Amino acid sequence: MQTMRLGRSGLVVPRICLGTNNFGTGADQQTCNKIMSQALDMGINMIDTADGYARGNSEKIIGQFIKDRREDVILSTKVGREAFLGDLDANKIGVSRKNIIYRLNQSLIKLQTDYIDLYYIHAYDTDVPLEETMKTMDSLVKAGKVRYIACSNHSAEQIEESREIVEKLGLENYIAVQNQYNLFERDIETSVIPYCVENNVGVLAYSPLFGGLLAGRYEKGKPPPQGSRAFYRQGGWWDKVSSRENFEKLDKIKEVAKKTGLSLPAIAIAWILREKRVTTAVVGASRPEQLEEPAKGADVNLSAEIIGELEVL
Ligand SMILES: NC(=O)c1ccc[n+]([C@@H]2O[C@H](COP(=O)([O-])OP(=O)(O)OC[C@H]3O[C@@H](n4cnc5c(N)ncnc54)[C@H](OP(=O)(O)O)[C@@H]3O)[C@@H](O)[C@H]2O)c1
Numbered sequence: 001m002q003t004m005r006l007g008r009s010g011l012v013v014p015r016i017c018l019g020t021n022n023f024g025t026g027a028d029q030q031t032c033n034k035i036m037s038q039a040l041d042m043g044i045n046m047i048d049t050a051d052g053y054a055r056g057n058s059e060k061i062i063g064q065f066i067k068d069r070r071e072d073v074i075l076s077t078k079v080g081r082e083a084f085l086g087d088l089d090a091n092k093i094g095v096s097r098k099n100i101i102y103r104l105n106q107s108l109i110k111l112q113t114d115y116i117d118l119y120y121i122h123a124y125d126t127d128v129p130l131e132e133t134m135k136t137m138d139s140l141v142k143a144g145k146v147r148y149i150a151c152s153n154h155s156a157e158q159i160e161e162s163r164e165i166v167e168k169l170g171l172e173n174y175i176a177v178q179n180q181y182n183l184f185e186r187d188i189e190t191s192v193i194p195y196c197v198e199n200n201v202g203v204l205a206y207s208p209l210f211g212g213l214l215a216g217r218y219e220k221g222k223p224p225p226q227g228s229r230a231f232y233r234q235g236g237w238w239d240k241v242s243s244r245e246n247f248e249k250l251d252k253i254k255e256v257a258k259k260t261g262l263s264l265p266a267i268a269i270a271w272i273l274r275e276k277r278v279t280t281a282v283v284g285a286s287r288p289e290q291l292e293e294p295a296k297g298a299d300v301n302l303s304a305e306i307i308g309e310l311e312v313l
Contacts, residue, residue: 001043002298004279007202009148009175011117013074015273015298017046017204018291019284024057026229026286032061038288040072042295048178048204048282049111050078050122051103052085056110063112075111076118078152079103080125095125097136104145119146120178123153131165138171150202152178156195163199176202181278182210183253183268183310184246193277205272208281209294213241213250214268220247227286252313260306262297265290269297271310 001014018039023032036047047066049058059077066073080095082103091098108114119140121133140146151159151174159177166173177196179188182205196203209215217228218241224230230238257267272281283294302310 001295004202004276006118006148006279007175007196008200009202011074011148011175013046013202013280014044015280016044016269016291016295017048017074017076017280017282018044019206019282020047020049020058020062021053022229022284022286023049023061024054026227026232029061029064031287033065034288035285035291036062036065038291040069042291044291044295045072046074046076046280048076048206050081050120051107052082052122055085056106059107059110063110067112070113074117075113076120076150077107077111077116078120078122079107080120081122094128095121095133095136096128097132100133100136100140104140108145115145115147117147118176119149121149121151121154121174124151124155124158130161131169134162134165134171135169138166141172148172148175150174150176150178150204152206154179154192156191159192159195159199159201174201176204176279178204178206178282180207181205181272182208182214183271183313184210184214184249197277202279203277204280204282205278206282208272208283209265209268211237211241211284213246214253215265215290215293216254216263218242220251229286249313253310256306256309256313260302262300263293265293266297266300267302267306267310269294270300270302271307273298274302274307 003012003014006013047062049062079100082093137149149172154177163173181188212229218224257264269281272278285291
């Protein structure tokens, strides 16, 4: 597995990170252990989770697995998107000093560790003064509970706003941003990626396979296969992903993939990682063998011609 330094930091990360938002929903402890073992065997030594995934069960499952091999893993988790947990106490939601410290301590217990390698603010919070959030994140690094800090679902303007505050106050800054990016969702190309390239901020792309559509998990006109994400998560997400336009575009991507001899998930990952503007793709899996094709894509350099063909679809 190829690696890169994450942004301006000294942290060396694999170009594929294991995403785990289905741990505890789409996969049980035993299956997740196999997925994590397979990932480590392949050199995918970075695991991404969040305090709210599977109502906290994703962190618990990871904690069980990593407790005896903590130093082999680059562990990231997130705080600040607890609203979907249905917790109505306003002090247990978002990125206030009180909630960050409470949530981090909960995460450390569930993950059975005393530090997080990369700690994310999960989403920009307009209700909390940014200075309070950044001072708190800085204090966690100084306390040794967190090695590096990052943000997720942030715009270029929001990352820049944080930079101005931390530079003025001499605090730790975000070394990376984690936003959605794949052949269907390309918003970050407009300003987030150019900002990050210019300012040496690492970029992690989540849902690089568009939740499985770009892995060939679903077929036009057929119901979602048993055990797939769309099978157990009916409604909103699947309705959006399974539009006629998306399947038409998918057919065109498949044609380009065929020319290269690459599978659909491999070309989808190779395209994201082209030109090293995106550091790492955060790939989800519900079975260990699903990691093989995305990992192949991380080793491929697509030709300018193939990239050009994919760009215009
Ligand atoms: N920061 C944020 O706000 C945010 C938001 C979303 C996700 N994330 C992170 O990003 C990670 C990845 O997101 P995601 O799960 O939406 O992304 P994804 O990588 O686009 O999709 C993963 C799904 O694709 C299917 N798949 C993967 N490889 C396959 C293969 N070789 N063959 C067939 N199917 C394959 C599996 O679906 P089945 O499960 O159906 O088998 C798998 O669960 C999450 O786990 C999480 O860590 C972060």
